[in-house]
Amino acid sequence: MTSLNTEPIQFAKDGDVAVITMQFAPHNLVGKTLSEALIDNLKRAETEKARAVVIKSGLRHFSAGAEMSLFENAGARRNDVDFVGVLRAFDELPIPIISSVHGIAVGGGFEIALASDLIIAAASAKMGLVEATLGLHPLMGGVQRLIDRVGLARAKEIVLLARRHDAATLERWNVINRVVPDPELEAVTMSVAREIAAGPTVAHAATKRLASLYSNNGMRAADEGMADIADAIYRTADLQRGLDAFATTGPGSAVFEGN
Structure with a gap:
């Protein structure tokens, strides 16, 4: 699933569905570049009158988290990234957003998915908020969005233990909407997206x-x-x-x- 394209995101339209493919090698690490590209492409989806949006990865993993350089120099670089602006772009876009997750989605990568309206994941996907392993906690809305989905106790468990969870477990906990066999991820995601796009x-x-x-x-x-x-x-x-x-x-x- 690797891409030689130098753009961090590829934008395409499939009928009324905007497909936003993250391809920021090597692992779609979340920082200024990918964050700004996500905001720009969500705006483009609205400009081009998409009726549903799919966010996926063209690389081996959905996203392996944040750029580590954001946490150096007492957070100086972190202040350059408008994390709240990314969350607002997801929340205020008047179009349903589906994250289609394969491979690893941890830290900021998982928070991108959690900011979406629906999450569909491949059975082999592994997801988690693992920031505690670095001496951090989630900085891109993951704590509060997990609480929204699963309640206080389970959200605290996920964040405090900082484990990677399999997709079936997260579906059972109501963190994600649907788990599908790996070969069916794209087809199922696009089927759901087209159904939403055909709606009012x-x-x-x-x-x-x-x-x-x-x-x-x-x-x-x-x-x-x-x-x-x-x-x-x-x-x-x-x-x-x-x-x-x-x-x-x-x-x-x-x-x-x-x-």
């Missing part, structure tokens, strides 16, 4: 926004913001397509166009 785009964006509001501000804020967030849906042609299809050909028969 504005409604999906509203779902992301409401979920983020709940995660950041709690149930009451989400309840109070629900009507305003849904308002844009009522102005879409896709809603009318859905209602018309329901009346004429039955539930689940609508063909949405993303507007």
Whole structure:
């Protein structure tokens, strides 16, 4: 899965799916270069009107973590990387993001996946927040995003023990969404992405926004913001397509166009 391309990320469109392939040799280490490329390509996905995004690796591993130089010189280089900006780019993109994980995804690499909306992993993948082995803790949102997915006790276990976990265990713990045989990873990921992309785009964006509001501000804020967030849906042609299809050909028969 190696690539000779010097760009840290390759961007491609597969129909309505934007495919963002990390290829920052040797191991997609997260630092200024890869972070800025991720932000730029997520913006490009929106500009090119993608309706789903897949993030994957063209190298042997999804990502082996952060660039070690970020932690030298009392963190001087770490301050050059806008980790929060990366997280905001994932969270605020009004398009569902799927991380497709193979090989190793640890540290900052696993945090990229955790920032995504869905994670699909190959059965042989190994993932973990291993920063404690370096005398650190996760610096790119991993702690709080694990808590969101699995609760306090399990998140603390994953971070404090700093182990690499197999994909089946993480699926059982609800950290990731789906585990598939290695040869089926790309096909399953793209099948899920195309299904999402064929859905009502504005409604999906509203779902992301409401979920983020709940995660950041709690149930009451989400309840109070629900009507305003849904308002844009009522102005879409896709809603009318859905209602018309329901009346004429039955539930689940609508063909949405993303507007």
